[in-house]
Amino acid sequence: MRMETGIAFMPQASGLSFGFGKIGGEKWSVPLKFSFHRNSEFKKIGLLYRRSNVDLKGFSLCKKTEEVVSELQQTNKQTGDEDLALKREAEIVAPYLSGQGIYLVGMMGSGKTTVGKILSEALDYSFLDSDELVEHNVGVSSVAQIFDEHGEEFFRINETKALKQLSTEKRLVVATGGGIVTKPINWKYMKKGLSVWLDVPLDSLARRIAAVGTASRPLLHKEAAGDAYTLVFNELTALYEERGENYKNADVRVALENLATGKQDVNSLTPEAIAIEILTKIKDFLLTNQFV
Ligand SMILES: Nc1ncnc2c1ncn2[C@@H]1O[C@H](COP(=O)(O)OP(=O)(O)OP(=O)(O)O)[C@@H](O)[C@H]1O
Ligand SMILES: O=C(O)C1=C[C@@H](O)[C@@H](O)[C@H](O)C1
Secondary structure, three states: OOOOOOEEEEEEOOEEEEEEEOOOOOEEEEEEOOOOOOOEEEEEEOOEEEEEEOOOOOOOOOOOHHHHHHHHHHHHHHHHHHHHHHHHHHHHHHHHHOOOOEEEEOOOOOOHHHHHHHHHHHHOOEEEEHHHHHHHHHOOOOHHHHHHHHOHHHHHHHHHHHHHHHOOOOOEEEEOOOOHHHOHHHHHHHOOOEEEEEEOOHHHHHHHHHHHOOOOOOOOOOOOOOOHHHHHHHHHHHHHHHHHHHHHHOOEEEEHHHHOOOOOOHHHOOHHHHHHHHHHHHHHHHHHHOOO
């Protein structure tokens, strides 16, 4: 069944539930429960995401067992500490947030999806990717297909419609499309919640995107000779020249270059560390602006 737009959040005993259905017609909803476990992965229900535990008990150790164990222990300690710090920061920020939606903006590959999911879990929010809502509304499986069949302008119109739908929702982290910042009307919708700019150096973005390929990112997918990193870097540079200023409209900026301290490399910052910084910056923003 092709569904018309209509989104509803409904509090339920089991947690939050989210439904898509026909406006004024029948609605369906999916119960969502959140838990906080490091060894887990996100499962998708409808367009929303939640965590599910992964059982690692059957993991078998082979050669260099001690090395593997020690590395795992080190990683677990570091990530365990970060998870705790993240949860603690989320508890501190939650009362100031009062359920306001959070819109992550930033260039393609800046980590809006990766960090957004972690942030949503820490805050007990739902997570949604605006590109996926556009795909759902248009009735296709990829943004690339929309660009191919209808062109960018059609995509942008539908992106604004999707954002309008989302802007009335509470307790939601949204990973927005990289170009959402280019239309002033989109800011009107995002200002119903808090917007956060994930500012990542272009060379890091190019590294990340070149590693996974450009097939799902039509604005970067160009048939040209050269190595993948350089091609992506050049396209990103051109895009950033056009739209870089627009990101500055965000309420909060989290610049990875500022977050990386001492000898730490921007590329070694974990999504958890970035999520903690987002919460800290949101708290500062809300404290500064609550009496003005
Ligand atoms: N902190 C990080 N360190 C290293 N790699 C990261 C980090 N965050 C995200 N990535 C990787 O970068 C790539 C892009 O991340 P992600 O999809 O979260 O970005 P995005 O902003 O949602 O991108 P897009 O707007 O293009 O959909 C992924 O391969 C992801 O694994
Ligand atoms: O930066 C952009 O303009 C885009 C980013 C993607 O998330 C998609 O929204 C689409 O590919 C366009």
